[in-house]
Amino acid sequence: MDVLMVGGILLLLMMVLLSGGVWIAMTLAICGWVGQAFFTSTAPGKNLFSAFWESNASWELAALPLFIWMGEILFRTKLSEEMFEGLRPWLNRVPGRLMHTTILGCGIFGSVSGSSAATCATISKVALPELMKRGYDEKLALGSLATAGTLGILIPPSITMVVYAVAADASIIRIFLAGFLPGFLLMALFSGYIGWWSLRNPDKVPAADPPSSFLQKIKQSGNLIPCAALIVFICWVLIAGYATATECAAYGVVGSLGLALWSRSLTWQNFKEGLMGTTRTSCMIMFILAGAAFLTKTMAFTGIPRELAEWVDAMHLSPLALISVLVVVYLILGTALDGISMIVLTSAVVLPMIQKAGFDLVWFGIFIVLLVEIAEVTPPVGFNLFVLQNMTGKDSNLIAKAALPFFGCLVVCILLITVFPDIVTFLPDLVMGVDK
Template sequence: MELLSTVFLLILLLALLGGGLWVALSLMLVGMAGMMMFSSAPMGDVLATTVWGASNSWALAALPLFIWMGEILFRSRLSEDLFSGLAPWMGRIPGRLLHVNILGSGIFAAVSGSSAATAATIGKMTIPELSGRGYQQNMIIGTLAGSATLGLLIPPSIVLIVYGVATEQSIARLFIAGVLPGLLLVILFMGYVMIWSLRQPKENLAKEEVLPFKEKVNRSRRLIPVVLIISGVIGSVYSGIASPTDAAAVGVLLSLVFSYFTGSLNRKSFIEGLMGATKTSCMIAFILAGAAFLTVAMGFSGIPKSLASWISTLELSPYALLFALTLFFIVLGCFLDGISVVVLTTSVIMPMVEQAGIDPLWFGIFLVIVVEMSQITPPVGFNLFVLQNLTGRNILQISKSALPFFLLMLVALLIVTVFPEIVTALPDQMGG
């Protein structure tokens, strides 16, 4: 009976989403349908208290602040400073300036928290620059598509905040847990670019000028504001001085100061950044409220508990369960954005995960890496849309360029599964 109920509600949800209804409203309507059909609890009271409870969360205050920080920096000179500061050091490494896409995306991810913002900001700067220097288009696009997804993993990650709120996990611990897996992905991406470059005929590779050491150091000074922002945000969380919400406020303040002194901040850019952050934050908060109501409605109906019991009767090993969930999330990610995937699934998935003895903190990072992979899978890979807009190429060409980086993320997923300490080591040191 529960399985039929689940199938019915899933079909209803897909029909509503397929019809173009907002994700938040779709979640609420499915929750209402579930409560009317499978529970006698007062739906109106439950809806009101759940939506208020989901909106009235202090942990959620970090979300608009980090989004605003990303919006400020998106409109600043940050991407130009990143390129100018990193490029002189990449001239002798196999792959040369392609590594600027990877390192630039990793650094911008640490100050924006958004995958799409990372792709758009770094792409606007590096695509014309690298194309003009003769780099292969498929590698320019591939390195950008893959590296931009680091915005979901390297703190401050908006998706990790959403996961923390939805599953009542410590956002500070989730942030720190994302650091080493993020660095692992950067290393895998750079290693692939080096191997690819060494296998190319020399005449196919772009030439770069070699600068004296003093000039390299001089140009790298443009990275100082970026490093200060990252240190202010991540350092204050890791040292225990500030909560993620306090750190987000520090990040906004540093971003405004940095933008002002570089001449990027004016009345127009300030208002545009504020309005962009408001729209994005409202959308995410609305989705979280809808997801919270659906979670409570499912609890009243008993469906998650029954599903978890059913899964346990299959006697899947934790690895088999993770494999099944990976396939499920990748398919779901083909049709929904990362935040929607997280909030849609946590209420049903978490009882199964906990029953299998999987650490919820580790699973959060695992889930985010899978969601990263879905950002570069057609037809609804958000990074693919951003790059399509920047390059004018069709979605299939961009997907083909991104494929090696999708496979590298799969390798990273296997590594953190076999060696979970990569995720848990820093949070364990942090304590709490």
Template sequence: MFADIGLVPVAAILFGILALLLALGIWIGIALIIVGFAAIVLVTNVPVGAVLATTVWASSASWSLAALPLFIWMGEILFRTRLSEQMFLGLAPWLNWLPGRLLHVNVVGCGVFAAVSGSSAATCATIGKIALPELKKRGYDDMMSLGSLAGSGTLGLLIPPSIPMVVYAIAANVSVIQVFLAGFLPGLLVMALYSGYILVWSLLNRHRSPKPEPRTSLGFKLRQSAKLLPVLLLIFLIFAALLLGWATATECAAWGVTGALILAWWSGTLTWETFRESLLSATRLTATIMLILAGAAFTTAAMAYTGIPVALASWVETLQLSPYVLIAALTVLYIFLGCLIDGISMIVLTTVVVLPMIKQAGFDLIWFGVFLIVLVEMAQITPPVGFNLFVLQNMSGRDSFAVAKAAVPFFFLLVAAVAIITAFPDIALFLPRLAFPE
């Protein structure tokens, strides 16, 4: 028992144990369970077995959590369809008049697929597998093509349905639907920032842009876009159900899976093999996330028994930091963490400590969820563990650091998005308040 040595040394010991376990390559879920076990044994007399059993069961037996495997499966089904090809052909004629032309397809295409995926890597890979070869064939700048795709792929986390949003909502004990709705307008904001940067870059670098393609008729544009209508209809129905309260997030996920299966059948890509692959892939990812959530729930309970989160929140309060200074400090912390661990691990590792500070500072937990997801987006394009960098490395043949260099402007656009939603929190809170007035 080490209760008498004080909370600061205990916290240092627990952090050291976690760092050692992660350095040894132990799965994050198992590492969290070990840290929680150590916290209870070192500080309290609480029966560790009972805490482990009750918290793991409570974290797993959640109706809201049922949306997680369904949204993952929906994205896996659509990932194996011809959606990327249809999206490029359908969007390109409408965006060809803008400076930057087909580079905007990366942004809009990723935004559309994000609304039926929930995964950054799947969004990046789905749009990239057709967009990168087409952009290269037409003579677009390689670095700009890679950077815009790496940045736009992160929209899979911000535009609902989003897997990390479900994880955050469960960890913070807030409404999944409200977090989903809060991400919609910030997602559009990030898309506008990306397209605005592409537009300005193209005007300043006309010599690096290919010649304009021939104009097309309205009828041609409509024919090319016709195959996108079922996907757009699925997106509209999911958002309408969320906004109007017709269904819970879990029910919307079930509708989404049904719609994805119908779209895959309609496009001719629904075979027994693709069905099996999508189901197995979704099962593996769900099992991984559930293990992390179970470990995080146990660690959260263990930390509550030690009193470390409350003591840390009280200590931060004594510093008398302004809310904006606290947010700036957390931004730097999460950017650093994004260089070391994946986004879901960032969320579950930090919420137990950070949320008491956020409550103390008076921030809305729904807003903070969006703030955190944007920071997790940065982790997707931050070396050395940014998932989007590895996806594009495999697709383009360039090394991950070259892709990271191409993504630097889009990283700073995400920093700008964090600043904007911090200065104007109603961007995130408008739709949740509209749908759920107090």
């Protein structure tokens, strides 16, 4: 049977299972099992066990529950509320007001965690209850959190960037540097849309507070100092090379516990609730990761990603047409694969095509990362959609619909770096010199 037809059958099965209310992780695993049992000669049972073990037995993944626990501590004590109170006077006159904290929070936290799932889960846990309590629009909040959470893989350090650098035999440092300006551009696009939406829907934005003097703003910003100091410390030890992302996550947990004790808002009850909430969220994410890993093995055995890449190569397209077709191909792959798998399974065929067409490998790395970000919010396997669905109880399709405008911002960002590639290459060339 044609491999693309196999892909269509598996995609249809996935949509049927998801619409029938089957658990997300189970749906992914079932599709993987069907694909291997009926369309390959490999033994699905053996691959199932290896996929579940390999996907979770990771030192880097240890950072995920720790960062989630940090978010739980901030959420269940008054630290998150104090952080929002400190930001409120400065954002009071900006269209959208505190809604911008979802973008700022994801951008800052993403630079620390390097993980889309950890960023989405942590900032959602802290920001969503505070925004809902203050009367902000829920759909806008969900959409911004789903897409801004992907900043964790664009703003360095990023595991996805490391995987691409290894696959492309490119400089990891250059690719890290290349991610900063597109990351800030994407944050500006997200915040710009929030401001535009707020001006168009003033009745859905809470009323502004009475004007306050500069000294009053400074006094209120004292609430920001504890959390800001913790974030700056985590960023510093990571950038300075004193700690890995996992160690930074551990420092974040210890620091947030210390701040909660210092503010006298940590109780035995909210400590237990935070620990149980962390366990539930972490198990949910890891279970989904395991199911996705098994489905990825199925995709590799069936040869669907390689078939798509070879089909593109056989078309002998112009550079611009090649990039356009690759966007479509990666968007299709993003409906069934996680970002790292997309890179690993297609790099052997795609990267030679890119080099032959004259594209810079560092630029293409950021291009791919942005496509991976889109995959994170693309049904039916949009990972950030699953994270928010399990955290809020909202349907993933509703979250995907709320994320559509921000999805458009991602597309605009891809168009801008394609038309103006210097957005990506300027910083690496400035810091490290032009790569000959």
